[in-house]
Amino acid sequence: MDDLKIAIAGLGTVGGGTVTLLRQHADLLAARTGRRLRLVACAALAKPANLPLDGVPFFSDARVMARDADYDVLVELIGGANGIALDVVTAALQRGKNVVTANKAMVAHHGRALAELAEQSDATFGFEAAVAGGIPVIKALREGLAANRLSQVYGILNGTCNYILTTMRETGREFGDVLAEAQSLGYAEADPSFDIDGIDTAHKLAILTSLAFGTVVDFSKVHVEGIRHVSAFDIRAAEELGYRIKLLGIARRTDGGIEQRVHPCMVPIRSSIGCVEGVFNAVVAEGDFVGRTLFEGRGAGATPTASAVVSDILDIAAGRRTPTFGLPAKLLAPLKAAAIEDHRGAFYIRLTVLDRPGVFADIAAALRDEEVSMEAIIQRGRAPGETVPVVLTVHDTLERAMMRAIERIAAIEAVVEPPHLIRIEAF
């Protein structure tokens, strides 16, 4: 069969990893599909000196490559929801060319439009590398578990956050300190907000939601909280209560619609997801026939991401086609979102209170008045007249009721700082 002609836009970390993989495993890849995967063009602002690109036509403008070069697959590894990345992907699909990307922001924001464009052009739009790096979770949801109706999908989708939370637990250090170290080690970006504020996780969750439930990708409906406010105290308290704190993305079918939420979450230490530590990612999918499945692996980095990019290319080389989001784009339903206020779940609340008689009674009364059922209240240490931390946990309750109770608690004179909440999932 003919060679499969590949053009790569973006030669940073992942682009470099992809070039390396295509060279290093050229024979294996050809054996798998009967076609050689041939790099016919690449584009970047400047040509990197350290990559084996001799003889490969180089474009300093990816848009020109997308429009003019002769290729079968355009691999977009530039990044960003819009701008050049969106331009080159759109141009390639409009030409009827296949596209493979690792760009979660773009898929989260423009997934439906790009899926429609790919269908009109009879092209493949692959994004295995956009979620959970090397873990083949897109393929698992779209093909491996395709016989199921899924009830929920959730996961640890950002390795930087999981590394920070794991290190905080192991060392007892505070968030800012561990973040600074992660930055110096290259595990966190100079501007870390995409990661630690949960946006990256939310992009990935929006994609998983669409695949899991057959709905249009809708990033705007994701409730997003990051991990800046998780303290070393919270992590110790979680441990004592039998939990680990993870930044989770959770999408769940409920009677009121589909929940999509990203926030720090206490999960049982012995749960599968609680065992996932360090830079590892994991996705759990629950289906009506298969039950609970978990997929774990490295969620980022040059080589795991290249593994996912090339798996998409192999599908194209072999002619394996699946609708972009598991169903033809016209069958994707609008996402009817459940309001976060309608979420039911358990909560952990950290309070800072003046250690004086009557405080517990006031707190308990505030919860009772909103019909929130307290599970435990624990004061750590004694310091009469001074402030002390108090930890509360409550049984499953409506978020709306919890928020009203928190408002009442915050108004108690002896509660000297804003209450801090972390949701608990039993899984």
Added chain:
Amino acid sequence: MDDLKIAIAGLGTVGGGTVTLLRQHADLLAARTGRRLRLVACAALAKPANLPLDGVPFFSDARVMARDADYDVLVELIGGANGIALDVVTAALQRGKNVVTANKAMVAHHGRALAELAEQSDATFGFEAAVAGGIPVIKALREGLAANRLSQVYGILNGTCNYILTTMRETGREFGDVLAEAQSLGYAEADPSFDIDGIDTAHKLAILTSLAFGTVVDFSKVHVEGIRHVSAFDIRAAEELGYRIKLLGIARRTDGGIEQRVHPCMVPIRSSIGCVEGVFNAVVAEGDFVGRTLFEGRGAGATPTASAVVSDILDIAAGRRTPTFGLPAKLLAPLKAAAIEDHRGAFYIRLTVLDRPGVFADIAAALRDEEVSMEAIIQRGRAPGETVPVVLTVHDTLERAMMRAIERIAAIEAVVEPPHLIRIEAF
């Protein structure tokens, strides 16, 4: 597009689950591929009364159905390496029909021949359901991780054994007791030897090995030990040493060839595989680009297995084709097996010794003489003149040296029972 015509041979647990799934999710499945999956024939010794098979032609001889019925896919759910199962699969492939099966014994024994037959007939031979039930691990190895050279694949592949070992740990009870209970609960067969003696795990491991390393399936080269000899004492000792005992199937590239071994194994409590409990299965695959990935879920039962069977059918309906073992059959290499004696690893040894002076010295000398490096030796309790259990652990050593040392230890007069070994993997 035309309906996809399905014939099912075997209407037991998994056959029933598959019929139910095809009925229950008929619309979802049709939406995914644009084709309706239509049950056109079924075969079993007797027609079950509890399945919705009205109007579906029934055959009491599956061979007749395989040979005469008009279908696109034959689903073989009879079981057994040979006999009727092999006959109907062979007949279908010879007619150029696609085959989907959950039959690990047949694939482990006849995988290569069936793959060649499928290729000659340009048909698909799918067996996602044969390994790890509902976990889409065949697809992960064959497609999702196809860009990698794998160094090892291992896993917990038998839910019955994992359930027994987990229950032994949680309750402190002995193997025979827990097995009997598992049988009464339906978690273990009346004749449990396929499961507890490791044969079922070995069938699945032989299949994973072929997919991971591009070699011909070779069940005869699997070293197999079961879990009958694991005691409650071993499980407690493992816990104290920081390990869990799991029945693992392990396939690994080594300088001396490919290791394929099934045996009880101590794994770190905090390892991903150590966290997999109860009836759950898990497979770990390590690739040169992707790193370590883990896939966990339910490994058996009507509904998870049906999920896997139907995922194979969906691939056929959508025209997604992959070589049976990830490479064209003619490119599969013969399996050059590493001898178990050449295995290097750590060991746990349980001894029963007479509690009298000099025993430790004799044991230590036996190890020294074979150049086996001891890590720890622990006597539990004191009973002068009586027998007591002694636990030894040794650092990485050649299995061959370990066996010689064990022979010497067994010959020590104060060692009153045959030494009992469990391999340790650090993972």
